[in-house]
Amino acid sequence: MSESTVQxxxxxxxxxxxxxxxxxxxxxxxxGFVHKVAQHYRNTDxxxxxxxxxxxxxxxxxxxxQRASQIVEALGVTREDVxxxxxxxxxxxxFERRDEPGSDxxxxxxxxxxxxxxxxxxxxxxxxxxxxxxxxLEVLADAPAERRERIATLEHLYRxxxxxxPAVFDRFETATAK
Amino acid sequence: MTxxxxxxxxxxxxxxxxxDxxxxxAEHYRDTDxxxxxxxxxxGWLMICDPVEQSAGELCxxxxxxxxxxxxIDALLVPPGVLTRKELPGGxxxxxxxxxVWPKTVQHSMLAVPSFHSVMEHGLQVLEGExxxxxxxxLNMERFFRxxxxxxPAVFDRYEASAPLK
Numbered sequence: 188m189s190e191s192t193v194q195x196x197x198x199x200x201x202x203x204x205x206x207x208x209x210x211x212x213x214x215x216x217x218x219g220f221v222h223k224v225a226q227h228y229r230n231t232d233x234x235x236x237x238x239x240x241x242x243x244x245x246x247x248x249x250x251x252x253q254r255a256s257q258i259v260e261a262l263g264v265t266r267e268d269v270x271x272x273x274x275x276x277x278x279x280x281x282f283e284r285r286d287e288p289g290s291d292x293x294x295x296x297x298x299x300x301x302x303x304x305x306x307x308x309x310x311x312x313x314x315x316x317x318x319x320x321x322x323x324l325e326v327l328a329d330a331p332a333e334r335r336e337r338i339a340t341l342e343h344l345y346r347x348x349x350x351x352x353p354a355v356f357d358r359f360e361t362a363t364a365k
Numbered sequence: 366m367t368x369x370x371x372x373x374x375x376x377x378x379x380x381x382x383x384x385d386x387x388x389x390x391a392e393h394y395r396d397t398d399x400x401x402x403x404x405x406x407x408x409g410w411l412m413i414c415d416p417v418e419q420s421a422g423e424l425c426x427x428x429x430x431x432x433x434x435x436x437x438i439d440a441l442l443v444p445p446g447v448l449t450r451k452e453l454p455g456g457x458x459x460x461x462x463x464x465x466v467w468p469k470t471v472q473h474s475m476l477a478v479p480s481f482h483s484v485m486e487h488g489l490q491v492l493e494g495e496x497x498x499x500x501x502x503x504l505n506m507e508r509f510f511r512x513x514x515x516x517x518p519a520v521f522d523r524y525e526a527s528a529p530l531k
Contacts, residue, residue, distance in 0.1 A: 216491040223484045231477045233444045247488055249499045278399035299501045303509035309397045319389045323413055326382035334415045337462050344468045351520040359512050
């Protein structure tokens with residue numbers, strides 16, 4: 188399911204007590220922005236507040252490269268939250284991370300252009316995912332309707348997206364190449 | 366999110382066609398999200414398993430995956446509703462892929478792009494007067510999501526015109 192604005196892997200079971208972090212190191216304007224980012228992911232992915240705050244902060248922090256310990260201090264989140272965000276968004280190529288030898292601290296940052304690149308990559312892969320789903324229909328060719336229904340529903344959706352989404356990016360690339 | 370022991374599971378309970386399909390799903394997520402093999406195999410199997418509902422123990426047995434991988438998929442995909450979870454006696458639980466939710470989740474995330482774009486616009490206002498180096502991340506995202514925000518909702522308008530989502 189790699190079609191969200193961020194990988195929906197970014198979802199953890201939300202605790203009832205989940206609250207936005209205190210953000211002691213942010214100005215009012217920064218806090219407002221970071222909160223809106225977190226609210227977006229809360230809404231789309233049911234994401235824990237602290238993860239959304241780390242996402243938003245890495246979009247606007249200065250300097251661009253921040254130590255995990257600095258993020259913890261600026262936002263009032265836990266080190267576990269920062270580790271979790273690094274697991275979520277370093278592997279798909281959104282954030283970059285540099286470990287510091289001899290220390291368990293590390294640097295994390297959002298390189299310019301990485302976020303659009305990662306979103307684009309997962310979206311333009313839709314035709315390939317559609318091929319996978321078609322294979323699923325073949326494998327279940329003789330299975331009862333109840334068993335086929337999941338794949339049939341998804342295949343129908345991705346057949347549409349496989350045509351439409353690459354065309355969206357073709358138009359974007361034509362428009363930005365001018 | 367790669368698991369400590371990250372190899373393709375043996376899938377002893379699957380036939381050849383099922384194994385091939387589930388493997389392709391896992392390869393897709395490996396490529397797009399660098400997803401751990403066992404997690405990708407679980408997602409693929411939950412799309413085609415019979416019966417639709419499987420206990421965590423049955424999933425482990427059919428795929429030869431570790432219980433913690435099933436727990437991970439449970440934590441990942443139950444909150445957004447892609448999988449539904451049923452409690453079973455003795456601390457066991459069962460998972461089933463919910464038919465309508467996946468397409469709705471995809472639609473919801475695409476329809477949310479315009480609101481994400483307005484968050485990026487707000488961020489640029491907050492950083493007004495700041496050095497270019499600090500603003501560049503948001504400038505890139507604002508431009509990209511402005512375009513997607515104009516285009517992606519229309520993709521779903523056309524889909525719904527052809528087949529209304531339930």
